[in-house]
Amino acid sequence: MSPESLELLTIQPAETTESFTCPKEIDLREHFKNIIGITNTGKIITVKLKFHSPIRLQYAITKKIHPLQRHETDPDDGKTILILEVAWNKELITKILEFGSDVEVLEPFDLRQKFITKLEQALQRYR
Template sequence: MRNFLEEFEGVSRKTITRDIDFLRDRFECPIEWSRSKGGWVIEDEGRFELPGVWFEASEVFALLMMLHLVEGVQPGLLEEHLGPLKNRLRRMLAVGAPRANIEHKVKLIHFAPRIVDPKHFQVLASALLDGKKLRIQYRVRDRQEVTERTISPQQLVHYRENWILDAWCHERKALRSFSLEAIQHVQVLDEVALEVSQEEMRDHFQSGYGIFAGVAKNRASLKFSPRRAEMVAMETWHPDQTSQTLNDGSYVLDVPYSDDRELVMDVLRHGPEVEVLAPPELRQKVYETLCAAAKKYCPNPAQ
């Protein structure tokens, strides 16, 4: 300790002791006091290195929250890989924490994620990173049938609490999206996957509305009531949306779309606070959907 005090003039014994504790507890440095050598030593045969990046407590907390977000995306899906890192971050966060259980000060709630087989996820992710083709059995829910596809995976997407694999389908000779929970069997092929350019991926998947890809050939105009306007005005429904606030306080939002299924669901969740102004076919579809729903709740079904 005397050598430290002489080397670092102006640094107190208490500061040096705290720094040694910091190295041991925060960075897992195997530093110990050696009576025989009369000083502090690192007994690891030169294997220990300080990390390239140091984190403040607030940064460690942010990283831990990010891990919780990923964990909540699909409980248990990545625990094998994230568990050790999360435990280390917890130990780092505990050093000098101003209060206990700081991790519990933030609550992350996930709603209605569909269950994905962790083994399938690992195989799909590995094939994606290794650039390999896949052979999958995929259940098409609308038709209640299982099809076999050879695909070249392009990217994994987490959208509205669920996992989707964007891939080139060699049977359809086009880009397709596959819900991971609908994949019933997966096999990695010893063939190099076809790689689609980022420009083509962007044009195909970002033009349409929501998860439905394809060139946006339509544009919806939605009018929200003054009561709902402020909230919707803060939302981004599509990168290419346009909007305006009317004199009465209502809010008109225009969004492009290629497939109206997801757009209809988003319109319906606003109930009477929104009106479809255009196009006529979208307005008609929302009307028919509302009529069908209202019919189920009719007080006197006989009428």
């Protein structure tokens, strides 16, 4: 390791004398109800995810992507579709990307298109 790398490892977080008081008019349970992560964009969308791996599906059902998720069976192929009512944010995108090729974003269309673009860009880096 270079000396510069070691220097980065030894940086200590700065202390502050500022305090934070949560405003009483904010209901934190309600604020975070439809969020994956911490960013609340306020734009709640219905996300439908189809899993193509039974193992990864069981993982997503057991270790939920979001506490309020539900699921249904696709009548065409019998695969399970997870349904999330969540805010559109970067944490949502990152969470879905964790499942790689085992998941497909079905809806909403604009989120699906965003994933197509992101995955095409990633694929170009490997060519």
